[in-house]
Amino acid sequence: TGSTRPERILAAVQRKATKGDARSVVNTIDQYCRYQEWAMNVGDEKGAILDSIVCEVKPSVMLELGTYCGYSTVRIASMLPPNARLLTLEFNPAYAAVARQVIAWAGVEDKVVLIEGPSGDWIPKMKEEFGVTSFDLVFLDHWKDRYLPDTKLMEECGLLRTGSILLADNVICPGTPEYLEYVRGSPRYESKYFRSHLEYTRVEDGLEKSVFLG
Numbered sequence: 001t002g003s004t005r006p007e008r009i010l011a012a013v014q015r016k017a018t019k020g021d022a023r024s025v026v027n028t029i030d031q032y033c034r035y036q037e038w039a040m041n042v043g044d045e046k047g048a049i050l051d052s053i054v055c056e057v058k059p060s061v062m063l064e065l066g067t068y069c070g071y072s073t074v075r076i077a078s079m080l081p082p083n084a085r086l087l088t089l090e091f092n093p094a095y096a097a098v099a100r101q102v103i104a105w106a107g108v109e110d111k112v113v114l115i116e117g118p119s120g121d122w123i124p125k126m127k128e129e130f131g132v133t134s135f136d137l138v139f140l141d142h143w144k145d146r147y148l149p150d151t152k153l154m155e156e157c158g159l160l161r162t163g164s165i166l167l168a169d170n171v172i173c174p175g176t177p178e179y180l181e182y183v184r185g186s187p188r189y190e191s192k193y194f195r196s197h198l199e200y201t202r203v204e205d206g207l208e209k210s211v212f213l214g
Ligand code: SAM
Pocket: 040, 041, 042, 043, 065, 066, 067, 068, 069, 070, 071, 072, 073, 089, 090, 091, 092, 095, 117, 118, 119, 120, 141, 142, 143, 146
């Protein structure tokens, strides 16, 4: 067809979702990815767990690692308290271009700063470039071998404070064994698993919520 999967997801949003209605954008993408073609969005089932944690934490400043088409970005942004900001990182320019349009269609662009480039380059610049003191909540959902090095980098850069929360997707499927071992074994974290399923399937997967104790 000449189009990419993210472009087809965007087309589904433009065809079916109500402009300015974040919930409608989320539902449209879930429908498309459940019945037309699978995609690596956090999805509806784990998304409900994500929603409840965002609501509980009420972050003022939040970071998302891995934007893809902006599905979780829209989901999170729509749950944020007024004046909160979500910084989201994506290193694939084609995905970032789609995400910008999905975020705008949902009407949440005022809450979102989409940063293009690799996490390893941007994390050390977060304080100077974006005036971040520390993150209240971080959603880790980029490539799985980056969870642990980027967590250590955030620690080194002083981006985590006592009580900051890391929420990691796909800790079972595809899996992030070194990261899990670290947050579960370290006295600097209190960690809890939320059992669920890989997006749009019945395969076990889950989210790991880890509180940084300082
Ligand atoms: N959070 C999205 C959602 O639930 O809708 C899905 C994100 S997808 C699983 C992972 C994304 O992370 C991909 O778009 C990939 O290009 C991006 N990515 C992977 N490693 C990255 C890195 N080190 N820095 C920035 N982006 C990265």
